[in-house]
Amino acid sequence: MGAEALSAGGPSGATRIDYAAELNEQQLAAVTSPGGGALVIAGAGSGKTRTLTYRVAWLLENGLHPWNILLLTFTNKAAREMLARVTELLGPDADGIWGGTFHSIGNRILRRHAGLIGFRPGFSILDREDQSDLLKSVAADAGAPVRDKRFPKPDVLAELFSLSANTGRPLPEIVHERFGYFEDILDPIAAVHAAYDRRKQAANVMDFDDLLLRTNQLLASHADVAEHYRDQFRHVLVDEYQDTNLVQSELVHLLGSKHGNIMVVGDDAQSIYSWRGANFENILNFPKRHTGAQTYRIETNYRSVPGILDVANAAIRGNVRQFEKNLRAWRKEGARPVLAELPTNNDQAAYVVSQILELNRQGIEFREMAVLYRAHFHSMEIQLELTRRGIPFEVTSGLRFFEQAHVKDVAAFLKFAVNPSDETAFRRMVRLLPGVGEKTADSLWSAVRAGSASPAPFGEVLLRAKPPSRAEKIWSQLAATLDEIAPDRKPIAPDRAIEAVMEAVYEDYMRAEFANYENRREDLRTLAGYARQFGSTEDFLAQVALLTNVDGTGSRADTETDRVVLSSVHQAKGLEWRAVFVVWLSEGMFPSSRSVEKPDALEEERRLFYVAVTRGRDHLHLCYPQIRLGGGYGEPFQRRSRFLAELPAHLLEKPGADEKPRAASPAKKTGSRDWWY
DNA sequence: AGAGTGGGCCTTTTT
DNA sequence: GGCCCACTCT
Numbered sequence: 001m002g003a004e005a006l007s008a009g010g011p012s013g014a015t016r017i018d019y020a021a022e023l024n025e026q027q028l029a030a031v032t033s034p035g036g037g038a039l040v041i042a043g044a045g046s047g048k049t050r051t052l053t054y055r056v057a058w059l060l061e062n063g064l065h066p067w068n069i070l071l072l073t074f075t076n077k078a079a080r081e082m083l084a085r086v087t088e089l090l091g092p093d094a095d096g097i098w099g100g101t102f103h104s105i106g107n108r109i110l111r112r113h114a115g116l117i118g119f120r121p122g123f124s125i126l127d128r129e130d131q132s133d134l135l136k137s138v139a140a141d142a143g144a145p146v147r148d149k150r151f152p153k154p155d156v157l158a159e160l161f162s163l164s165a166n167t168g169r170p171l172p173e174i175v176h177e178r179f180g181y182f183e184d185i186l187d188p189i190a191a192v193h194a195a196y197d198r199r200k201q202a203a204n205v206m207d208f209d210d211l212l213l214r215t216n217q218l219l220a221s222h223a224d225v226a227e228h229y230r231d232q233f234r235h236v237l238v239d240e241y242q243d244t245n246l247v248q249s250e251l252v253h254l255l256g257s258k259h260g261n262i263m264v265v266g267d268d269a270q271s272i273y274s275w276r277g278a279n280f281e282n283i284l285n286f287p288k289r290h291t292g293a294q295t296y297r298i299e300t301n302y303r304s305v306p307g308i309l310d311v312a313n314a315a316i317r318g319n320v321r322q323f324e325k326n327l328r329a330w331r332k333e334g335a336r337p338v339l340a341e342l343p344t345n346n347d348q349a350a351y352v353v354s355q356i357l358e359l360n361r362q363g364i365e366f367r368e369m370a371v372l373y374r375a376h377f378h379s380m381e382i383q384l385e386l387t388r389r390g391i392p393f394e395v396t397s398g399l400r401f402f403e404q405a406h407v408k409d410v411a412a413f414l415k416f417a418v419n420p421s422d423e424t425a426f427r428r429m430v431r432l433l434p435g436v437g438e439k440t441a442d443s444l445w446s447a448v449r450a451g452s453a454s455p456a457p458f459g460e461v462l463l464r465a466k467p468p469s470r471a472e473k474i475w476s477q478l479a480a481t482l483d484e485i486a487p488d489r490k491p492i493a494p495d496r497a498i499e500a501v502m503e504a505v506y507e508d509y510m511r512a513e514f515a516n517y518e519n520r521r522e523d524l525r526t527l528a529g530y531a532r533q534f535g536s537t538e539d540f541l542a543q544v545a546l547l548t549n550v551d552g553t554g555s556r557a558d559t560e561t562d563r564v565v566l567s568s569v570h571q572a573k574g575l576e577w578r579a580v581f582v583v584w585l586s587e588g589m590f591p592s593s594r595s596v597e598k599p600d601a602l603e604e605e606r607r608l609f610y611v612a613v614t615r616g617r618d619h620l621h622l623c624y625p626q627i628r629l630g631g632g633y634g635e636p637f638q639r640r641s642r643f644l645a646e647l648p649a650h651l652l653e654k655p656g657a658d659e660k661p662r663a664a665s666p667a668k669k670t671g672s673r674d675w676w677y
Numbered sequence: 678a679g680a681g682t683g684g685g686c687c688t689t690t691t692t
Numbered sequence: 693g694g695c696c697c698a699c700t701c702t
Contacts, residue, residue, distance in 0.1 A: 075691060103692045127692080149698090208692045243691095276690065375688050380693095437678050468678095546692060570689050592688055608689080 017057055017089060023050070030263075030296040031055045035235070037290030038263040039283070043327045044270060044312065044614035045303030045576065049078075052239060052265050053085040056097070059235055060086075066096035068234040070255060073101055074243050076547050078574070082239065098233070102248050103208055104546050106215035110206070111542070113225055117218050118201055122538055124419045125545035126200075126207040129403065131158050134205075134424045135196060137442070142195040144188045152182060152189065161193055165209035166277030168246040204421045212247045219254045230258035241266035241286070245277040253289075262290065268323050269316050272570060272608050274600070284321070301327045301614075303576055305334025308613065308620050310651050316610045318646050319603045327614075337613075337620035339644065339652035345584075345625040349381035351655070352581045353389055355621060356564060359579050364618075366392060368578040370565040372612045374590040378583060379566045386564065393564040396571045402544050406510060406520045407527060411544055413501045414494060417486035418537050420452035420461075432509055433475070435468035455489055458482035477504060485537075494531035494540035498524060569612045580616035582609075585624040586638035609643045622652070 019028055027047055030040045031054045042048035052071075059069060073079040079100045086094045098105065107125070114121050126134065132154040145151050152160065160182075164174045171190055175182050182189060200206065206214060219226040236256035238244065241264035244252070256262040264286060271280045287293050301309055306329040313327055342348040356369055371382055379395065386393045401407065409432060415425035426448065427441045436444070447465035454461070462479040481504040485497040492500075502524055510517050534540035565577065584590055591605035613620060622644060628636045 101692065125692090153697090211692075273690075275688085377687085435678070440678085568689060594688065 017054070017061065019054065019058065023047075023054060024298075024300055026296065026298045026300065027051045027054070030265075030298065031058050033263065033294060033296065035259075035261045037260065037286070037293030038296065039241075039286045039290075039293055040263065040265040040296045040298065041323050041325060042265055042267055042298040043301060043325055044267060044611070045301040046298040046327070047300075047302060048265055048267070048298065049082065049085065049239075051298060052237060053082055053089065055237065055263065056082075056086045056094070057089045060090055060093055064234065066094055067098070068232060069097045069099075070105070070233040070236045071097060071099035071239075072105060072237070072248075072252065073099070073239040076101055076104075078239055079104070101546070102244075102251065103211045106211035106251070107542055107546060109215050109229065110211065110218065113218055113222070114214075116222055116225065117214055119206070119214070120204050122419050123204045123206050124415050124422045124425065125211070125542060126205050126424060127403070127408075127545055128158065128208075129408070130205075130424045130428075131207045133427065134199060134203075135192070137423075137427070138196045138199050139192045142188075142192050144192050145185070148185075150181075151185060152179075157189070157192060157196075160189070161196065162207075162209050163277055164193075165213055166245040166247055167279070168250070199423075202421065203423050204419055205424065209247075212251060216247060216250050216254060219251075226254065227258075229255055234259045235261040235263070238262070238264040239266075242268050242271035242280060242283045243273045243278045244282050245279050246282070249279070249282045260290075269319075269325070269607055270573065270611050272573065272604060272611060274604055280321075284323070297323075297325060299325055299328050300330050302330045303617050304329065304614065305331050305618055307334060307336040307651065308616050311337050311620065311622075311647060312610055312613045314647050314651060315613055315643060316606065318643075319606050321603060334618055336653045337616075337622060337651065338655055340621055340623040340655045341640070342623060342625045344627045344629045345381050346385075346629055348583055348623050348625045349385040352382055352583060352621070352623060353385045353391065355581070355655075356386075356391065356579075357389070359619065364578050366562045366564045369581070370567060370572065370575075370577040370579070370615065371581045371583060372567055372569050372572050372615065373583050374569060374592055374608070376568060378589065382566060382583065391564060392562065393566055396565065396567040401523070402547065404520075404523065406506075406514070407523060407544075409509075410498055410501050410506055410524055410527070411541065413481070413506075414485065414491070414497050414537050415541055417458075417482055417497070418491050418541060420458075420489075421449075423449070426452075429478070430467075432505070433467065433471040433478070435470040440468060457488075458486070474505065481505060491537040494534055494537040495528045497537055498528040498531055569608050572615050573611050576615050576617055578617045579619035579621075580612070581621045581623060582612045583623045585622055585641040585644055587641055588635070589624075589638070590641055591643070606643060609641075621655075 019031060023031060027050065030038065030051050040051065042051060056069060056071065060066060071082060073082060083094070083097065083099045086097070100108070110119070110123070111121050114123055135154040135157050139146050139154065139157065160171065160174060160179060163178070164171045167174070171193055172186055175186055175189070200210065219229070233255050236252060238252055243266070252262060252264070264283070266283050268280065268283050271278060271283070274280055287295060304312070309327045309329045316322065340351055342351050352371060356366070359369060360366060371379065373379055383393070383395065409428065412425040412428040415422050416429055419425070423445055426445055430436050430441050430444050444465045444467065448461055451461035451464055459479040462475065462482070467475040481501060484500050484504070485492055491497065507521065510520055514520055531540050534543065587596070590609065591602060595601035595605045624638060624640055624644070626638055628638055
């Protein structure tokens with residue numbers, strides 16, 4: 001199946017890429033797979049992205065039209081990188097591939113056919129914060145006991161509903177399994193759930209989960225639409241398959257089943273997102289689901305020195321449920337990983353920083369080094385120490401560009417102008433006005449709601465509501481602004497709309513509200529510049545919702561680029577550094593105390609450790625403190641992580657003589673455990 | 678509505 | 693040790 005598309009030879013004639021020379025044998029086998037189901041198990045650092053991009057190039061060179069390829073990724077970053085690399089290989093011949101995140105592809109399909117499932121094409125997208133805002137209002141209206149301390153907060157509700165959506169399992173099951181303490185209030189929770197769905201439909205808004213669920217619903221209920229896309233996508237390729245959830249694998253199946261050419265690439269050993277619904281079974285069961293599927297393994301690691309890979313292979317051995325595999329080192333020699341046991345967390349920080357300085361003296365740039373940890377608060381002392389010693393660093397956390405309040409505020413005006421049923425946007429917008437809080441926003445919305453669906457000018461519609469006297473003047477200004485950015489309800493270009501909103505109301509607001517007004521104004525200027533490339537405000541808003549990345553905006557880009565990276569292991573996936581420090585390898589930290597009693601969760605922690613270890617190219621330091629100082633809660637005495645205990649001792653070295661940890665108490669390991677508790 | 682205070686809680690995160 | 697939330701007071 002599908003092979004007929006590939007055998008004819010490309011219309012453009014001569015092959016330009018020498019696949020056999022540029023790929024190793026295992027990569028080549030996957031790249032030139034005849035079609036049908038294909039599972040590519042790609043170990044860490046084995047050239048997974050390379051394989052996938054060459055596969056796309058190979059398909060195109062063999063005559064497939066770009067339009068017939070669907071390339072699904074998990075993140076925007078991966079999508080961009082992949083498409084850029086294909087373009088690098090083939091140039092404009094690659095234009096027209098359907099590539100992107102699951103959500104963006106869902107969005108693209110739904111924009112065309114939303115009408116068939118009770119939405120209108122101009123629907124807006126709720127991000128997590130919008131979702132919480134709406135849920136708060138829905139819960140109150142649905143008569144849920146929100147004043148009861150035990151009733152879940154909007155964020156928790158969102159988590160619950162999302163987990164149910166992404167795992168395809170009914171709410172009661174999710175509650176029973178993960179939120180047992182809510183079981184006796186399941187009824188009101190379910191009522192909120194149902195009301196939330198109705199409210200979204202009425203407001204013509206979708207949350208992130210809807211972009212997947214509704215796409216599946218559309219394809220399952222409208223055979224003609226499904227057939228159209230099934231025809232089109234002769235080859236479906238999926239990256240990071242181990243992180244897909246049930247809904248996503250369903251979508252892959254719905255779109256790829258006609259031609260059956262589905263290639264999924266992933267590494268079961270790096271599946272670290274089950275807690276948010278990823279289904280590790282997808283990759284384990286792929287061969288069963290797609291009978292006749294070929295399995296390809298790519299196991300040569302080009303990244304790390306052999307010593308690091310020995311540790312990685314030993315680390316993952318403790319897991320039961322996995323495809324058997326063994327990373328083979330391509331590199332021949334290098335330093336052995338170091339096990340650094342430090343007396344306290346402060347010593348740990350001092351050790352890491354002194355090692356960073358030492359490696360820097362040896363010629364490794366700061367940006368080539370990373371400190372990885374299980375949870376963000378583990379980085380505290382390291383940050384202090386780096387600051388103290390004047391070493392530049394960056395922390396990969398915090399708000400993303402499009403999640404910042406001022407960006408979302410301005411977007412709310414545009415959202416409402418495009419979709420006047422969007423009550424979340426309306427609420428956000430009016431709450432910027434003086435004297436308007438939650439209650440007033442409610443009453444304003446009920447006054448405006450009916451008219452907002454009519455084609456009347458906003459000036460007229462908003463007149464029906466009575467704002468607090470303090471806000472009367474600005475109220476008419478708001479109406480005028482809305483009519484300015486959507487005269488006759490037709491939105492103008494997004495960049496001009498942003499400028500209009502800033503000029504009319506938002507600049508004044510920012511100046512009064514934010515100490516860093518200048519920076520924020522600069523952000524919005526950047527946003528307007530970014531918006532210029534979009535044909536319509538609707539497209540722009542969909543992108544803003546889906547693309548939560550900061551990069552590419554860079555208005556306030558730090559000039560210092562040589563910085564040590566501090567990152568959670570989750571966020572480090574897919575990246576690599578010459579030197580990697582893994583800190584807080586103690587029981588209860590890594591693995592997290594919440595996971596130690598659940599075997600599945602513990603296996604995931606172990607995979608996480610595997611991910612951490614395999615980020616390092618030349619140097620790896622595994623660190624843990626024996627005593628935790630200064631921490632407010634929990635046990636001060638730390639025990640070495642079981643993940644370290646599982647490693648054969650000969651794989652690890654003691655810290656080098658020149659940078660010995662300060663206190664030298666030769667720690668007793670076993671036998672003295674009772675002493676700790 | 679908004680500022681101020683005390684109590685409880687404390688992974689990981691993309692879209 | 694610090695943040696977020698709920699509650700109180702103005």
